[in-house]
Each structure stands twice: as C-alpha cells, then as structure tokens.
Amino acid sequence: MKTVIQRVSKASVTIEGEKVASIEKGLLILLGVVNEDTQEDIKWLSNKIGNLRVFSDENGVMNRSLKDIDGNAIVVSQFTLHASTKKGNRPSYIKAAKPDIAIPVYENFVKQLEIDLGKKVQTGQFGADMKVELLNDGPVTIMIDTKNKE
Template sequence: MKAVIQRVTKASVTIEGEKVANIESGLLILLGIVNEDEHGDIVWLSNKIVNLRIFSDDNDVMNHSLKDTCGDVIVVSQFTLQASTKKGNRPSYIKAARPDVAIPLYEAFVKQIEQDLGKTVQTGQFGADMKVELLNDGPVTIIIDTKNKE
C-alpha cells in the first residue's frame, strides 16, 4: 500500500461537475493498493498518517499531528501510484490490485482512518474520473509505502 500525503489548506474532489468532497485544513491522501496488501498494512499506515507531526506549532515548527489539529481528510484511490516505469515510456500498472481486491481494502482504510481520527473522512469515488483540486500547504508532501516499514 502506497500513500501520497499532502498537507493542504483546502482540497476538493469533483466528479462529472459535482463536488463530492471538500475540506479546509488537513490532508489529502492518495492511496495505491497492491494484491499483497492486507489488514495489517491498513492499521500501520493509518496510525502512521494520523500521528505524523507535519503541522506547525506556535513556533512554526512541524510538531503537531492531524490528531492534534483536528484537521480534515480526503482519501482518493489512485492505482497509478503503483505504476512501474522501468521499461519503455508507457507505465505498467500490473502491480495495482484489481477492484475486487482493492475496493474492500480502500474502504477498510477509510474506516480505519475514521476510527483513529474519531471523525468522518471524505472520499472520492473508486474508479471514477475525478478532478482533484488542492492548495498544498508548505508545500508538504510525504510518500509512505507499507512495503518499506523497517
């Protein structure tokens, strides 16, 4: 499971002209899932994300977590995070989990974030053509891969 975490001052997801998710200060999380991902990856990744100290304190030092700031979250599925670009110029997405595997894991991840954060998380729509807008704050962008835990 791979996540791109972006600290934002605002973010939204629009599908076919309709805004389906909209937040102010918080995180936009792009999530890519592979077949080998399992429940343990979900728990570890969610805990890591909600406790990352990437929000500024009163001294402008990144010392607060999402939990500390009560920030909002949007989670967007993005199979292209699992692209392989080793050969040629056309990315291969063979590592990305098919929907029958990815959807339950994606939904479980959203529920885990909600549980760890204690609030509702907004989402895009799995498999939809989404327009994602954000204002990256900092910019702060962090990539976490559960296959590189150690």
Template sequence: MKAVIQRVSKASVTIDNKIVASISYGLLVLLGISDEDTQEDIEWLSKKIANLRIFGDENGVMNKSILDRDGNAIVVSQFTLHANTKKGNRPSYIKAAKPEIAIPLYEAFVEKFQQDLGKVVQTGEFGADMKVELLNDGPVTIIIDTKNKEY
C-alpha cells in the same frame, strides 16, 4: 500500500462537475493498493498518517499531527501510484490490485482512518474519473510505502 500525503489549506474532489468531497485545513491522501496489501498494512498506515507530525506548532515547527490540529481529511484511491516505469514509456500497472481486491481494502482503510481520527473522512469514488483540486500548504508532501515500514 502506497500513500502520498499532502498537507493542504483546502482540497476538493469533483466527479461529473459535482463536488463530492471538500475540506479546509487538513490532509489529502492519495492511496494506491497492491495485491500484496493486507489488514496489517491498513492498520499501520492509518496510524502512521494520523500521527504524522507535519503540522506547525506555536513556533512554526512541524511538531503537530492532524489529530493535534483537529484537521480534516480526504482519501482518494489512485492505482497509478503503483506504476512501473522501468521499461519503455508506457507505465505498467500490473502491481495495482484489481477492483475486487482493492475496493474492500480501500473501504477498510477509510473506515480505520476514520476511527483513528475520530471523525468522518471524506472520499472520492473508487474507479471514477475524478478532478482533485488542492492548495498544498508548505508545500508538504510525504510518500509512504508500507513495504518499507519499520517497527
């Protein structure tokens, strides 16, 4: 799994001119799923994101997690995170999981992330044409690939 985590002052997801998700202070997580991803990736990534210390403390130092700040989150599926751009100018998405594999893993990630945060996590709609709007706070943007994890 690949995730792009952005600390936001606000974020929203719109589908067909209707806002389907909206948060104030928290995290926007763009999630790409590959055929190789497993439940172990879900568990590790969810815990890692929930505990990432990328929010400011009382001294303005990034020393607090979303849990510490009681922030909210939106998770949006994004197969394009698995784009291969090595050859030519048209990206290949061959590493991105097909919907029959990706949807259950995406839903399992959202469920696990909700458990780790102890609150409802808003989402986009898998496979939909979404408009994602955000005000990146910092800016703080972190990229995590579970294939590069260390214990």
C-alpha cells in the same frame, strides 16, 4: 499500500461536475493498493498518517499531527501510484490490485482512519474520473509505502 500525502489549506474532489468531497486544513491522501496489502498494513498506515507530525506548532515547527489540530482528510484511490516505468514510455500498472481486491482494502482503510481520527473522512469515488483540486500548504508532500515500514 503506497500513499502520497499532501498537507493542504483546502482540497476538493469533483466527479462529473459535482463536488463530492471538500475540506479545509488537513491532509489529501492518495492511496494505491496492491494484492499483498493486509489488515495489518491498513492499521499501520492509518495510525502513521493520523500521528504524522506535519503541522506547525506555535513556534513554526512541524510538531503537530492531524489529530492534534483536529484536521480533516480526503482519501482518493489512485492505482497509478504503483506504475512501473522500467520499460519503454508507457507505464505498466500490473502491480496495482484489481478492483475486487482494491475496493475492500480502500474502504477498510477509510473506516480505520475514521476510527483513528474519531471523525468522518471524506473520499473520492473508487475508479471514477476525478478532478482533484488542492492548495498544498508548505508545500508539504510525504510518500509512505507500507512495504518499507522498517
């Protein structure tokens, strides 16, 4: 799995004019899935994100996690994170998992993150044309790939 994680003051997801998810202070998590992703990857990534110290403490140092601040999260599926741009100008998405594999991984990741955070995690809708609005705080943007754990 690949993720782009953005620390936000607020974020929302709108589908066909209807706001389906909205948070205040927390993380917007864009998630891309490949065929090889496993339950181990899901657990590792969820734990990593929940404990990632990207929020400021009383001294202005990024020393607090989403758990520490009781922040919220939105997870949005984004197969384009696995785009290959090696050849030509049209990205190839051949590495991205097809929906029959990606949807269960995506849903299991959301469930695991809810367990790790101890609260409901909001989401977009898999495969939908979504409008994602955010106010990036910092800006702080982190990329994580479960294939590069070491």
